[in-house]
Amino acid sequence: MQFTLVVYGAPHASEGANTALRFARAVLASGHGIYRVFFYGDGVHNGSALVAPPQDEQDLLSQWQDLKIAHNLDLTLCIAAAQRRGVLNDSEASRLEKPSGNMADGFELAGLGQLAEAAAVSDRIVTFGS
Protein backbone atom coordinates (compact mmCIF):
# COMPACT_ATOMS: atom_id res chain seq x y z
CA MET A 1 0.00 0.00 0.00
CA GLN A 2 1.21 3.54 -0.78
CA PHE A 3 1.10 6.14 1.99
CA THR A 4 1.44 9.90 1.84
CA LEU A 5 2.30 11.73 5.05
CA VAL A 6 1.39 15.38 5.61
CA VAL A 7 3.42 17.09 8.34
CA TYR A 8 2.16 20.36 9.89
CA GLY A 9 4.47 20.42 12.91
CA ALA A 10 7.78 22.25 13.11
CA PRO A 11 10.63 20.36 14.78
CA HIS A 12 11.02 21.13 18.49
CA ALA A 13 7.73 23.12 18.49
CA SER A 14 5.35 20.19 18.53
CA GLU A 15 5.59 16.45 18.58
CA GLY A 16 4.02 15.99 15.15
CA ALA A 17 7.24 15.83 13.11
CA ASN A 18 8.79 13.30 15.48
CA THR A 19 5.63 11.17 15.43
CA ALA A 20 5.59 11.35 11.63
CA LEU A 21 9.16 10.08 11.49
CA ARG A 22 8.36 7.15 13.78
CA PHE A 23 5.28 6.34 11.71
CA ALA A 24 7.26 6.58 8.46
CA ARG A 25 9.78 4.05 9.77
CA ALA A 26 6.98 1.68 10.77
CA VAL A 27 5.31 2.02 7.34
CA LEU A 28 8.55 1.13 5.57
CA ALA A 29 9.36 -1.69 8.00
CA SER A 30 5.90 -3.16 7.34
CA GLY A 31 6.70 -3.44 3.64
CA HIS A 32 4.50 -0.55 2.50
CA GLY A 33 5.66 2.39 0.42
CA ILE A 34 5.71 6.12 1.09
CA TYR A 35 4.82 8.05 -2.04
CA ARG A 36 5.55 11.46 -0.57
CA VAL A 37 6.10 13.29 2.71
CA PHE A 38 4.56 16.72 2.28
CA PHE A 39 5.60 19.40 4.77
CA TYR A 40 2.97 22.10 5.09
CA GLY A 41 2.54 25.22 7.22
CA ASP A 42 5.06 25.35 10.06
CA GLY A 43 6.14 21.86 9.01
CA VAL A 44 8.40 23.43 6.35
CA HIS A 45 10.89 24.25 9.12
CA ASN A 46 11.78 20.53 9.01
CA GLY A 47 13.56 21.33 5.74
CA SER A 48 15.85 24.05 7.07
CA ALA A 49 19.54 23.15 6.86
CA LEU A 50 20.31 25.64 9.64
CA VAL A 51 18.70 23.84 12.57
CA ALA A 52 21.36 23.04 15.17
CA PRO A 53 19.91 21.14 18.13
CA PRO A 54 22.19 20.29 21.08
CA GLN A 55 24.05 17.00 20.67
CA ASP A 56 22.04 15.26 23.41
CA GLU A 57 18.75 16.05 21.66
CA GLN A 58 17.09 14.45 18.65
CA ASP A 59 18.33 15.65 15.28
CA LEU A 60 15.17 15.21 13.20
CA LEU A 61 16.72 16.67 10.04
CA SER A 62 19.49 14.11 9.75
CA GLN A 63 16.98 11.34 10.52
CA TRP A 64 14.71 12.47 7.67
CA GLN A 65 17.76 12.68 5.39
CA ASP A 66 18.96 9.20 6.39
CA LEU A 67 15.49 7.78 5.75
CA LYS A 68 15.41 9.53 2.38
CA ILE A 69 18.73 8.03 1.36
CA ALA A 70 17.79 4.54 2.57
CA HIS A 71 14.34 4.47 0.93
CA ASN A 72 14.53 7.12 -1.78
CA LEU A 73 11.81 9.13 0.00
CA ASP A 74 10.20 12.14 -1.64
CA LEU A 75 10.45 14.99 0.91
CA THR A 76 8.52 17.99 -0.38
CA LEU A 77 8.13 21.40 1.24
CA CYS A 78 5.13 23.54 0.32
CA ILE A 79 6.76 26.41 -1.56
CA ALA A 80 4.27 29.09 -0.47
CA ALA A 81 4.58 28.10 3.20
CA ALA A 82 8.38 27.89 2.88
CA GLN A 83 8.78 31.33 1.30
CA ARG A 84 6.74 32.93 4.08
CA ARG A 85 8.85 31.21 6.75
CA GLY A 86 12.25 31.77 5.17
CA VAL A 87 13.07 28.27 3.93
CA LEU A 88 14.48 28.81 0.45
CA ASN A 89 16.63 26.89 -1.97
CA ASP A 90 19.47 28.71 -3.68
CA SER A 91 17.53 29.58 -6.83
CA GLU A 92 14.53 30.93 -4.88
CA ALA A 93 16.87 32.91 -2.62
CA SER A 94 18.55 34.48 -5.62
CA ARG A 95 15.23 35.16 -7.40
CA LEU A 96 13.85 36.83 -4.23
CA GLU A 97 17.15 38.69 -3.67
CA LYS A 98 17.85 37.06 -0.30
CA PRO A 99 21.42 36.61 1.00
CA SER A 100 21.41 32.80 0.78
CA GLY A 101 19.36 29.67 0.49
CA ASN A 102 18.96 27.39 3.51
CA MET A 103 16.99 24.39 2.29
CA ALA A 104 18.49 21.12 3.45
CA ASP A 105 19.77 18.46 1.04
CA GLY A 106 17.17 15.86 0.18
CA PHE A 107 14.19 18.24 0.20
CA GLU A 108 12.32 19.81 -2.70
CA LEU A 109 10.05 22.83 -3.00
CA ALA A 110 6.72 22.31 -4.76
CA GLY A 111 3.17 23.59 -4.84
CA LEU A 112 -0.04 22.21 -3.41
CA GLY A 113 -0.57 20.46 -6.74
CA GLN A 114 2.03 17.95 -5.56
CA LEU A 115 -0.12 17.23 -2.48
CA ALA A 116 -3.21 16.82 -4.65
CA GLU A 117 -1.30 14.47 -6.96
CA ALA A 118 -0.01 12.45 -4.00
CA ALA A 119 -3.57 12.21 -2.65
CA ALA A 120 -4.77 10.89 -6.01
CA VAL A 121 -1.99 8.31 -6.30
CA SER A 122 -1.71 7.11 -2.67
CA ASP A 123 -3.94 4.57 -0.93
CA ARG A 124 -3.78 6.38 2.41
CA ILE A 125 -3.03 9.90 3.62
CA VAL A 126 -2.04 10.42 7.24
CA THR A 127 -1.78 13.92 8.69
CA PHE A 128 0.50 14.83 11.58
CA GLY A 129 -0.69 17.96 13.36
CA SER A 130 1.07 20.94 14.78
Place this chain on the structure above:
Amino acid sequence: MTLHIVSQSPFSGSALKDCLSAFADGDALLLIEDAVYAAKGQTITQLKGKSVYCLEPDAVARGISIDPAIEAIDETRWVSLCTEHNPIVSWFR
Protein backbone atom coordinates in the same frame (compact mmCIF):
# COMPACT_ATOMS: atom_id res chain seq x y z
CA MET B 1 -14.76 3.14 8.12
CA THR B 2 -12.75 6.01 9.44
CA LEU B 3 -9.68 5.87 11.66
CA HIS B 4 -9.73 8.96 13.88
CA ILE B 5 -6.34 9.97 15.28
CA VAL B 6 -6.44 12.39 18.20
CA SER B 7 -3.19 13.97 19.42
CA GLN B 8 -4.41 16.73 21.75
CA SER B 9 -4.93 16.29 25.49
CA PRO B 10 -8.63 16.23 26.45
CA PHE B 11 -7.69 18.79 29.12
CA SER B 12 -6.27 21.38 26.72
CA GLY B 13 -8.78 21.56 23.88
CA SER B 14 -11.84 20.15 22.17
CA ALA B 15 -10.19 17.81 19.63
CA LEU B 16 -11.38 14.61 21.31
CA LYS B 17 -14.87 16.00 21.86
CA ASP B 18 -15.07 17.18 18.24
CA CYS B 19 -13.85 13.79 17.05
CA LEU B 20 -16.46 11.95 19.08
CA SER B 21 -19.21 14.17 17.65
CA ALA B 22 -18.22 12.94 14.18
CA PHE B 23 -17.71 9.32 15.23
CA ALA B 24 -19.78 6.74 13.31
CA ASP B 25 -20.49 3.06 13.99
CA GLY B 26 -17.54 0.93 12.90
CA ASP B 27 -15.03 3.78 13.21
CA ALA B 28 -11.89 3.41 15.30
CA LEU B 29 -10.15 5.91 17.54
CA LEU B 30 -6.41 6.12 18.15
CA LEU B 31 -4.98 8.23 20.97
CA ILE B 32 -1.42 9.50 20.38
CA GLU B 33 0.86 12.17 21.86
CA ASP B 34 -0.93 14.22 24.57
CA ALA B 35 -4.27 12.54 23.78
CA VAL B 36 -3.02 9.51 25.73
CA TYR B 37 -4.13 11.44 28.83
CA ALA B 38 -7.64 10.34 27.78
CA ALA B 39 -6.64 6.67 28.14
CA LYS B 40 -7.19 6.56 31.90
CA GLY B 41 -9.51 8.02 34.49
CA GLN B 42 -12.92 9.54 33.96
CA THR B 43 -12.43 10.54 30.34
CA ILE B 44 -12.70 6.93 29.20
CA THR B 45 -16.40 6.80 30.07
CA GLN B 46 -17.12 8.75 26.88
CA LEU B 47 -15.14 6.15 24.88
CA LYS B 48 -17.14 3.13 26.08
CA GLY B 49 -18.46 0.85 23.36
CA LYS B 50 -16.02 2.18 20.74
CA SER B 51 -12.91 0.63 19.20
CA VAL B 52 -10.26 2.63 21.00
CA TYR B 53 -6.50 2.23 20.70
CA CYS B 54 -3.67 4.02 22.43
CA LEU B 55 -0.09 4.38 21.21
CA GLU B 56 1.77 2.70 24.04
CA PRO B 57 5.19 4.43 23.68
CA ASP B 58 3.46 7.82 24.04
CA ALA B 59 1.62 6.61 27.17
CA VAL B 60 4.82 5.17 28.65
CA ALA B 61 6.63 8.45 27.95
CA ARG B 62 4.01 10.22 30.07
CA GLY B 63 3.73 7.63 32.82
CA ILE B 64 0.13 6.81 31.87
CA SER B 65 -1.15 3.31 32.57
CA ILE B 66 -3.65 2.56 29.84
CA ASP B 67 -7.12 1.48 30.98
CA PRO B 68 -7.80 -2.20 30.15
CA ALA B 69 -10.83 -1.13 28.08
CA ILE B 70 -8.39 0.44 25.62
CA GLU B 71 -6.02 -1.55 23.42
CA ALA B 72 -2.36 -0.57 23.75
CA ILE B 73 -0.60 -0.69 20.37
CA ASP B 74 2.82 0.02 18.86
CA GLU B 75 3.66 1.83 15.62
CA THR B 76 3.53 -1.37 13.56
CA ARG B 77 -0.07 -2.03 14.65
CA TRP B 78 -0.83 1.63 13.92
CA VAL B 79 0.26 1.04 10.32
CA SER B 80 -1.98 -2.01 10.03
CA LEU B 81 -4.91 -0.02 11.51
CA CYS B 82 -4.32 2.47 8.69
CA THR B 83 -4.52 -0.28 6.10
CA GLU B 84 -7.79 -1.51 7.64
CA HIS B 85 -9.47 1.90 7.67
CA ASN B 86 -10.09 4.63 5.14
CA PRO B 87 -10.16 7.61 5.40
CA ILE B 88 -7.77 8.53 8.20
CA VAL B 89 -8.69 11.75 9.97
CA SER B 90 -6.37 13.59 12.38
CA TRP B 91 -7.76 15.81 15.12
CA PHE B 92 -5.11 18.07 16.63
CA ARG B 93 -6.76 21.44 17.31
